[in-house]
Amino acid sequence: xxxxxxxxxxxxxxxxxxxxxxxxxxxxxxxxxxxxxxxxxxxxxxxxxxxxxxxxxxxxxxxxxxxxxxxxxxxxxxxxxxxxxxxxxxxxxxxxxxxxxxxxxxxxxxxxxxxxxxxxxxxxxxxxxxxxxxxxxxxxxxxxxxxxxxxxxxxxxxxxxxxxxxxxxxxxxxxxxxxxxxxxxxxxxxxxxxxxxxxxxxxxxxxxxxxxxxxxxxxxxxxxxxxxxxxxxxxxxxxxxxxxxxxxxxxxxxxxxxxxxxxxxxxxxxxxxxxxxxxxxxxxxxxxxxxxxxxxxxxxxxxxxxxxxxxxxxxxxxxxxxxxxxxxxxxxxxxxxxxxxxxxxxxxxxxxxxxxxxxxxxxxxxxxxxxxxxxxxxxxxxxxxxxxxxxxxxxxxxxxxxxxxxxxxxxxxxxxxxxxxxxxxxxxxxxxxxxxxxxxxxxxxxxxxxxxxxxxxxxxxxx
Ligand code: PFF
Numbered sequence: 001x002x003x004x005x006x007x008x009x010x011x012x013x014x015x016x017x018x019x020x021x022x023x024x025x026x027x028x029x030x031x032x033x034x035x036x037x038x039x040x041x042x043x044x045x046x047x048x049x050x051x052x053x054x055x056x057x058x059x060x061x062x063x064x065x066x067x068x069x070x071x072x073x074x075x076x077x078x079x080x081x082x083x084x085x086x087x088x089x090x091x092x093x094x095x096x097x098x099x100x101x102x103x104x105x106x107x108x109x110x111x112x113x114x115x116x117x118x119x120x121x122x123x124x125x126x127x128x129x130x131x132x133x134x135x136x137x138x139x140x141x142x143x144x145x146x147x148x149x150x151x152x153x154x155x156x157x158x159x160x161x162x163x164x165x166x167x168x169x170x171x172x173x174x175x176x177x178x179x180x181x182x183x184x185x186x187x188x189x190x191x192x193x194x195x196x197x198x199x200x201x202x203x204x205x206x207x208x209x210x211x212x213x214x215x216x217x218x219x220x221x222x223x224x225x226x227x228x229x230x231x232x233x234x235x236x237x238x239x240x241x242x243x244x245x246x247x248x249x250x251x252x253x254x255x256x257x258x259x260x261x262x263x264x265x266x267x268x269x270x271x272x273x274x275x276x277x278x279x280x281x282x283x284x285x286x287x288x289x290x291x292x293x294x295x296x297x298x299x300x301x302x303x304x305x306x307x308x309x310x311x312x313x314x315x316x317x318x319x320x321x322x323x324x325x326x327x328x329x330x331x332x333x334x335x336x337x338x339x340x341x342x343x344x345x346x347x348x349x350x351x352x353x354x355x356x357x358x359x360x361x362x363x364x365x366x367x368x369x370x371x372x373x374x375x376x377x378x379x380x381x382x383x384x385x386x387x388x389x390x391x392x393x394x395x396x397x398x399x400x401x402x403x404x405x406x407x408x409x410x411x412x413x414x415x416x417x418x419x420x421x422x423x424x425x426x427x428x429x430x431x432x433x434x435x436x437x438x439x440x441x442x443x444x445x446x447x448x449x450x451x452x453x454x455x456x457x458x459x460x461x462x463x
Contacts, residue, residue, distance in 0.1 A: 006071055007162040008238050014167035015243065016251050019235055021170040021328030022226045023256040024177070026109060029322055030287045030295075033201070033264035035220055037280040040208035041201055044217060045261065047209060051221040052253050055451050058443045059227050059407050060249040062414040065426040067236025068245070069418075073339035074230035077237070081418045088417060091409040095230040098406055099336040100360065101398040102229060105391060106333065107364045110326040111146045112138065112292060117319040118146070125312045128296035137292075138371045147364065150327075155357050157331050158338060161349060162238045166331055173324045180321045181259065185266045187314065188273065191305065197272030200280055201264050215461050218454065223399065224256055226329070228406035230336040237339070244431035246439060267295075274301040291322065334360065367391040401462050408455035415448040423447075 009015040036044045070077040078092030115137060119128065127133055137143075157165045188194055222228060239245070271278050275298055284290055299315035306314070334356065341352035370377035370389035377390040388396070414423055424444070428435045 006237065008240055009167055009235075010163045011167075012240075012243050012248070014163070014171060015235070015239055016248060016255070017170040017174045018166050018328075018332070019226075019232070019248070019252045020255040020259075021174050022231050022235070022332030023224060023252055023329075024174070024259045025106075025224070025226075025325050025329035026113075026287055026291070026322060027220065027224045028256060028260040029263045029325055030267065030290050031220060032224065032260035033267040034280075034283050034285060034287070034290055035216060036264055037201055037268050038208075038283060038285060039213045039216065040205040042204035043206045043209055044213065045264075046204070047214065047217045048221055048260075049257060051218050052225065052257055053250075054446070055218070055454060056221050056225045056227060057249050057253050058446050058451060059222075059411060059455075060225055060232050060253065061245050061427060061443060062423065062447055063227065063232035063410055064236035064239065064245045064249060065423055066410065066414055066418060067233035068239050068241065068429075069422065069426045071237050072343050073237060073336060074233045075340045076343040077233050078413065082413070085417070088413060091406075091413055094402065094406055094409070095228075095233065096337055096340045098398050098402050099229045099231065099333045100356075101363075101394050103330065103333045103337075103360050104363045105367055105394045105399070106326065106330055107147070107150065107360065108367045108391065109288070110323070110330055111143060111150050111364075111368070113319055113323045113326055114150055115140075115143060115146050116292065116296070117316060117323055120312055120316045120319060123312065125296065125300055125315050126308070129300050133296075134292045135371075139373055143368055144365075147361065147368065150330075151357065151361055153327065154330055154334055155353060158335060158353055159350060166335065169331060170328055173328050177321055177324045177328075178259070180317055180324075181262055181266065184314065184317060184321070185262060188266055188270045191269070191273040193273040193276055194269035196276070197269030198265065200272065201268045215458055218458050219400070219404065219462070222403055222407060222455075222458075224260060225253060226332065228403035228410070229333060230340075230406075231332045233410075234336050234339045235332070240430075242430045244434070245427050245429075246431055246434050270295075270298055274298045274305075367394065401459065404455040404458040404462070408452040408459065411447045411452040411455070415444070420444050420448070 009018065032048075036048070066077050066081070067073070070080040072080055074095030075092040078088050078095070082088035116128070119137075157169045159165060160168070189198070226232060236245070239248075268280070271280070284294065295318070296315065299311050299318070302311035302314055337356045338349065338352045341347060341356055342349060366377050367390055370380065370391045372378055379387045380390040381388050381393055424435075424440060427440070427443075434440055
């Protein structure tokens with residue numbers, strides 16, 4: 001049973017900002033610029049943009065349409081359209097377990113970002129360049145307090161529901177995020193030596209596009225648009241029938257890609273201007289080591305030009321920017337299991353939030369202590385020739401591996417189980433021009449053929 005009066009976004013802008021808030025995250029601000037710099041600059045960018053618009057936008061449309069037509073989150077959606085075929089319920093289950101587990105590791109990352117911001121604001125930027133800072137930080141007891149702060153912020157936002165919580169939060173945080181990003185880019189571009197970074201970022205080098213890079217660009221685009229996580233199915237279920245799904249999906253993708261591109265104009269010129277001896281090929285491709293060990297050094301180096309206070313201010317702005325991006329993503333992903341619990345057990349938002357929230361916090365704590373505090377979680381398992389912590393395991397399985405599989409499943413489900421004509425009529429709602437357009441023909445063909453095939457290939461390649 002599902003409650004009859006389902007919550008809805010209050011306006012088109014509200015939906016776009018909330019969905020863009022989900023999409024714009026750590027992946028855009030740090031992952032994308034460094035991947036692009038290391039893997040051929042503009043060549044990577046072109047490839048990425050093709051993947052976003054030719055592959056990811058159709059998947060986003062399929063997720064939004066399935067959510068809006070079923071008026072349910074992912075688990076309910078799979079059940080609604082395939083009630084008599086229990087094997088499809090596995091797809092629904094995966095689409096709830098995956099966001100739950102991604103929320104677990106993303107909460108930890110957000111807590112670290114919050115902790116770094118607090119440290120910078122308390123005047124500790126210089127300490128961050130010590131080699132031992134990060135290691136000590138992730139084992140500090142204060143993190144437990146930060147978990148409470150971040151969880152409380154997300155919990156309160158979700159408690160207020162779709163319009164007054166998610167939408168209002170996005171309406172405040174997203175424009176602020178955008179202005180902070182622009183202000184930082186303008187500041188960095190005026191620094192001596194920044195031009196070399198822009199050149200490195202924008203000059204295409206097609207020779208770097210190996211199979212691995214192509215695979216990486218595809219995974220990055222998919223993750224960046226929050227696909228395969230049940231988020232767009234859930235947000236679709238809150239969408240007004242009069243809104244255009246194709247138009248909204250394109251706008252969200254455009255906003256997300258613009259932020260990723262703009263972040264490149266911040267991160268790389270900053271590295272070139274303040275650490276001119278860096279060879280971008282040697283940069284770590286791990287966002288974690290970039291954010292928490294490399295970038296603080298770059299910020300500290302700014303003190304030669306703008307003093308310690310100025311450098312701390314720029315660093316604080318940057319971490320606040322990343323914090324906002326992370327919070328809007330975290331809100332969207334925790335809403336998925338919350339919505340699933342409300343739909344499935346017919347309970348109130350607050351009850352669902354309490355149960356899901358406690359479960360996520362407890363599992364996150366297992367990640368928090370997996371860097372040395374509790375040996376059981378630090379040496380949780382062994383594969384790929386090494387001992388893995390619980391945190392690494394969650395990232396490897398749920399972020400690196402399962403996402404493309406979930407993506408392939410939703411495409412196959414929508415086209416072959418729910419059926420193309422139903423998808424068409426949902427997409428035509430609020431967008432009469434979509435009917436019989438080239439886009440409609442492309443989406444129907446692509447979703448039933450090469451898009452799931454590519455996603456399965458990415459999945460196999462990662463496994
Ligand atoms: N697009 C987000 C990012 O780039 O970080 C993806 C995401 C991750 C969304 C984690 C939500 C989330 F909890």
